[in-house]
Amino acid sequence: MIVGIIRKTSDSSVYTKTEVMRCQLCFFPFYLLFFFYSVDSSLAQISINEDEQQIQRSQFPEGFFFGTSTSSYQIEGAYLEDGKGLSNWDVFTHIPGKIRNNENGDVADDHYHRYMEDIEIMHSLGVNAYRFSISWARILPKGRFGKVNPKGIEFYNKIIDNLLLKGIEPFVALYHQDMPQILEESYGGWLNHLIQEDFLYLATICFNEFGDRVKHWITLNEPNHVAEFTYLRGELPPARCSPPFGNCSAGNSDVEPLVAMHNMLMAHAKVADMYHRHFKTTQGGLIGIIAFAFMYEPLRYEEVDREAVNRALAFNIAWMLDPLVYGKYPAEMHECLGLELPRFSNSDKELIRGSLDFIGINHYSTLYVKDCIYSACSMGGDRPVRGFLSTITERDGVPIGKPTAMPRFFVVPRGMKKIIEYLKQRYDNMPIFVTENGYSPKIQHDEHVEDLLQDVDRIKFHKAYLAALASAIRDGANVRGYFIWSLMDNFEWASGYSVRFGLYYIDRITNSLQRIPKFSATWFVSFLAINHTQNSTTKRSVKPLKPNMIHSTVEAAKIAANM
Ligand code: FCB
Secondary structure: OHHHHOEOOOOOOOOOHHHHHHHHHHOOOHHHHHHHHHHHHHHHOOOOOHHHHHOOHHHOOOOOEEEEEOOHHHHOOOOOOOOOOOEHHHHHHOOOOOOHHHOOOOOOOOHHHHHHHHHHHHHHHOOOEEEEEOOHHHHOOOHHHOOOOHHHHHHHHHHHHHHHHOOOEEEEEEEOOOOEHHHHHHHOHHHOOHHHHHHHHHHHHHHHHHOOOOOEEEEEEOHHHHHHHHHHOOOOOOOOOOOOOOOOOOOOOOOHHHHHHHHHHHHHHHHHHHHHHHHHHHHOOEEEEEEEOOEEEEOOOOHHHHHHHHHHHHHHHHHHHHHHHHOOOOHHHHHHHHHHOOOOOHHHHHHHOOOOOEEEEEOOOEEEEEEOOOOOOOOOOOOHHHOOEEEEOEEOOEEOOEEOOOOOOEEOOHHHHHHHHHHHHHOOOOOEEEEEEOOOOOOOOOOEHHHHHOOHHHHHHHHHHHHHHHHHHHOOOOEEEEEEEOOEOOOOHHHOOOOOOOOEEEOOOOOOOOEEEOHHHHHHHHHHHOOOOOOOOOOOOOOOOOHHHOOOHHHHHHHHHOO
């Protein structure tokens, strides 16, 4: 097949000039013809288990939100345009050796210029929600110490307005990894309590400017992931850590993750308090936070590992959610960390307790957990800051689930039900949104575009995880929405563009950045469009499409969905 020649050179993501020229010649329209003619046969061959086969939109409550997720740095590009300031990620990605293949988000998916097309794509998918984040440095290039950038406000206004015009509910995160670099340089970012005021300043501007239309606010995406990967492992900017966790030029892995988390939690509390007191009555929205939520299982069939699982959940999720719901850190953390754990003053407690309207979770995978109190562990598992436990991806040489492109993400659908169950019990069935769930195939060196487009494994992944989620809901969990990570392939942090979570492929070979639907986009359309009264066991087949029927790629997906 002609499209088969489009592939990377064996050991890098760089394409030879001849390959690029060949690609430009062959990419379109033959390429799309191949894609659509293939939909029939390949989708028909997907073998899925009964639960997955039965998964339908009708198994979710009325008003349930189905959407896609992105974040500013990962898709926007335009990193120096229209008055935007430099962010910590703009600076970090330009340091040689930090990112795979030295890639960066300078252009990313060029969403800054193509947002209308991206909203159109979402509309064609049939989603009723979209979760995105605001680039802090685009709104406040110099943080609290400079002016508001009107072009930044205008950009997000256009996004929000156009989403609403298409019936898509905006879920807006105020922080997703990127902050003005100046805040990092002038006082150390999340390590300094001053950041709480900066974040409050940003949030107040956003509530004033966008709050008449945004009804779902997320303060912070994954404070627990930021604390671990920035200040314990030292892999993300400003990359601070100490041995045995890593070799950074500065940092203290035993202490700084705790300090950073404390400041993030207090920043959330101040923002939520501001919203609840000054905006909620007039704007009527909700405010939540997002946890990076692995599920855990005991490595050995022993009580000590079962207890280690409880500690893992406490040290990862309850670490951030217990203070926001109950006004204190989990008992499990107090026991391990004692005085190392920062304290909430009485007035802090007043502010932070009950500061959540909903819980967001980004759930991808499950890990095994081994106790490190009674068993020997290395790599920091024996340190209080890790809760005296080790997370492990395989048992007796067998991985916990099918491997993916991310070293610690395995396909374990049962974990979705278990994590929801944990949150339901611990937080009295507070509303939950699954704000990210997605799959990226294991990276092959000789990757073919056709393989990336025929992403049947991604479809299987979503069906299986959705089936587990539906089962949790049947058991009474108060889940309100599910967002696929991600709308389109994008800049996956330290992995650059080599890891692909998108429903849409982005053509970086010709540099056109064209959005091309994968099979999973077609599947998502059909999942969202299915008539609720249809018998779930009805066999459907996808008919081949004639090229002239294809007005747009998504149009075609819709046709496929209605067969
Ligand atoms: C989540 C991040 C998101 C993306 C996915 C794969 O933890 O929130 O930006 O990187 O992982």
